[in-house]
Structure formats: structure tokens, C-alpha cells
Amino acid sequence: MKDISLPSTAGAVNKLIDSLGKLPGIGPKSAQRLAFYLMRAPEEQVLALSDTIRSIKNQISQCRICFNVADSELCPICQNTKRETNKICVVEQPQDILALEHVGVYRGYYHVLHGAISPTEGITSQNIRISELMSRLDNGQVDEIILATNPTTEGEATAMYLSRLITPLGIKVTRLARGLPFGTELEYADDVTLSRAMEGRQNF
Numbered sequence: 001m002k003d004i005s006l007p008s009t010a011g012a013v014n015k016l017i018d019s020l021g022k023l024p025g026i027g028p029k030s031a032q033r034l035a036f037y038l039m040r041a042p043e044e045q046v047l048a049l050s051d052t053i054r055s056i057k058n059q060i061s062q063c064r065i066c067f068n069v070a071d072s073e074l075c076p077i078c079q080n081t082k083r084e085t086n087k088i089c090v091v092e093q094p095q096d097i098l099a100l101e102h103v104g105v106y107r108g109y110y111h112v113l114h115g116a117i118s119p120t121e122g123i124t125s126q127n128i129r130i131s132e133l134m135s136r137l138d139n140g141q142v143d144e145i146i147l148a149t150n151p152t153t154e155g156e157a158t159a160m161y162l163s164r165l166i167t168p169l170g171i172k173v174t175r176l177a178r179g180l181p182f183g184t185e186l187e188y189a190d191d192v193t194l195s196r197a198m199e200g201r202q203n204f
């Protein structure tokens with residue numbers, strides 16, 4: 001990584017700039033701006049932020065059922081008994097749930113794989129939460145699996161793999177409709193596109 005530290009300022013400030021610069025989407029200039037902002041901000045605000053960041057590591061875990069982020073045994077979606085129990089939407093990452101929930105057209109439950117099958121990166125079906133998904137199908141309540149993995153090579157390969165595994169069980173397998181451009185990631189898709197993709201989902 002490029003050294004973005006400033007020789008003209010204190011070591012602790014440089015350390016902060018360096019840490020902030022490692023965050024996604026934060027370039028050297030933004031890292032500097034944030035660092036100087038935090039130095040000027042009220043102490044309570046900065047300490048509250050640092051506590052919040054710390055709590056992500058201490059208090060946040062994964063939902064026992066769907067592997068979404070949770071601060072108790074179950075995530076808020078799995079705790080909600082009013083959702084449709086016959087549908088599971090399979091996504092790669094917890095932030096994909098945020099994107100789909102923001103659109104608000106889907107009322108079933110989710111399953112987070114925490115990755116996608118990628119032979120080039122050595123990620124196999126064993127390395128992501130596929131066996132956990134399969135055991136959720138044992139109770140016979142689920143009649144549709146919506147494959148909402150990203151429209152990327154890895155996402156498509158994962159969707160294909162899951163479809164071959166699940167279709168023989170007599171469960172309908174659908175895939176988000178085309179319209180999401182190939183190579184994009186779900187979390188960056190706009191609401192209209194995502195909403196159309198969910199509503200127009202097709203048999204896989």
C-alpha cells in the first residue's frame with residue numbers, strides 16, 4: 001500500500017490517517033480530512049465513535065439461522081415471525097440483505113453464504129455456508145429458493161451449483177431477473193433495478 005503519511009505532522013495523526021486510508025472508498029485526501037476533523041470534534045463524539053467501532057468486534061456475531069449480522073442469537077429478520085416462511089433468498093454477504101430490504105418488495109427470509117464459489121481463489125462449496133442452507137430445507141416448509149448471488153462469474157457459478165443441489169428436492173429455484181448488469185454487485189445496484197430484478201425473478 002502507498003504511504004500516505006504526512007512528514008509535517010505528529011506521529012499519532014499519521015497513524016490515524018494511515019488507518020482511515022485502509023477503509024474502502026477512502027483515498028489519502030479523505031483520510032487526512034477525516035483525521036483532522038476527528039481531532040477538532042468534541043471528545044464525547046470521538047469516544048462514542050471509537051466505542052461503536054470496538055463494539056462491532058465485541059458484540060456483533062452471526063445469526064444462528066441465516067448468518068446475517070446479529071447482536072443476539074438471531075438477527076432481526078429471523079426474529080420477525082410475520083415474514084413468509086416458505087421463501088429463502090440466498091445472498092453472498094450481509095450487506096446484500098440491506099440492499100434488498102431497502103427496496104422492500106421481498107417478505108421472506110434470507111441465507112447469507114459469506115462468499116461465493118471461486119476456483120481461482122480456492123473457495124469451494126465447503127468454504128461457504130451451503131450445508132447450513134441445505135439443513136434449513138429439511139423441515140419441508142420452504143417451497144422457493146431465490147438465488148440472489150451477484151451477477152459475476154463467481155456468483156453465477158454459485159447459483160448454478162445451488163440450483164443443481166436444490167432442484168432435485170422439488171423446491172422451486174428462481175434467480176433474480178436479468179437487468180442487473182453483469183459484473184455488478186448487489187449492494188451497489190440502485191433500488192429500481194433491484195426491485196425489478198426481485199419482482200421479475202425467473203425459474204433457474
Ligand code: ZN
Binds near residue numbers: 067076079
Ligand atoms: Zn437471521
